Amino acid sequence: MRNILMASDLSSRSDRAFDRAAQLSQQFKSGLHVLHVLDSDLPAKTQDELLDNAEKTLQAQAGRTRKTATSKKVEDKKAGAKKTSKNGSGVVVAAGTPAQTILEQAKKLKSDLIVTGAHKKDSLRDLFIKSTAEKLLRFSEKPVLIVKNATKEEYKTIVVGMDFSSHALKALYMALTLFPKAKVHVVHAYSLPFSGLVKDRDLEDFTLDQRKEGMEKILGALGRKLKDKKAKAFARMDIVMHNAHSSAALHDEVRKTRADLVVVGTHGKSELLTGIVGSVARDMIHNAKTDVLVVK
Structure with missing residues (x-):
């Protein structure tokens, strides 16, 4: 287990998933990348503002768990992603559809495990898929961990x-x-x-x-x-x-x-x-x- 990708929607459900991902990263001595996906249909200015806010929120999460999650400054916001070391730890904010973007980043970062929270069901237009988590299970080549509970210790x-x-x-x-x-x-x-x-x-x-x-x-x-x-x-x-x-x-x-x-x-x-x-x-x-x- 060399690299873990944690997908965050910045909700309380993601707080739990982040804590578990950080615990597993420490347990396995693996890299941890934290990803937040922005809606690509939003205006560019709004995306820029949300990108900065998302980075601050994710960095605050990292600080609370005392797990360093560093990121470089945006070199090209139009590219829609923050650049990080593939083998280290970092924060990634990218624009796109959640499941597709998570899978793309998992492949790019060579992640061995995807961690996400228990998401709410999607709208009726996505009735047959029902959730981002279920989309990940359909198409991910890597194991997917759905975190529902608070992290107290290693899995026993x-x-x-x-x-x-x-x-x-x-x-x-x-x-x-x-x-x-x-x-x-x-x-x-x-x-x-x-x-x-x-x-x-x-x-x-x-x-x-x-x-x-x-x-x-x-x-x-x-x-x-x-x-x-x-x-x-x-x-x-x-x-x-x-x-x-x-x-x-x-x-x-x-x-x-x-x-x-x-x-x-x-x-x-x-x-x-x-x-x-x-x-x-x-x-x-x-x-x-x-x-x-x-x-x-």
Whole structure:
């Protein structure tokens, strides 16, 4: 984790996201760039005024967390962005549409993680996308962290959704390696075929055995990825299987464990083509009571 990009709309929700981004930057010893996107349709004079105000606000945020976030003076305001070191820390103010500009800056700055607050839903003309955060999840090649709660300490209790896919495996691997001190609860949800019509103990046992076999395969693949870190990582894991819908199972585990982070994997290629975000990821970012990390 060499570089983190935090997207701020200068609201109280962004204050929380900034605090978490700063904490993670310190934890990972990584660079931190803070981005605010101005409406490109505003008059040039208004953009200039807002640009200066945004820079002052972001610098004040940086001062409150005692995390240095320096920026150079505007060399060309018409270019719409403040220039910063790609490998250091800084403040960026750019004009454009929020999601597109965030993704462009993430690529330019070679960011490994995008951090943002829990944004309000967009207008009716954007009904099928609903939020800047959801747009980021659709198109970002990097993990996106949606911050909802105040930062008190490092993440200590994490819930990871597991559907046996390569994306879920990547999400679990990231949770274990990025947060080596956290307890990780791996949740797999399943449903019994014909459960509403048939009450068969043998059918239930057979289904559960199949799911356990799937989990064993995933854990085998995970162990090979972790290599010499396997023993310590596995000691921090708790495997939970729920006969429930995936979203309901995750919400239930978050409530039981008082988790401070949920990690879910999404199927990037199919969602990019269909223009949607996975239903579980969408439910988590909009309805989970805790921070959400989405991994592709």
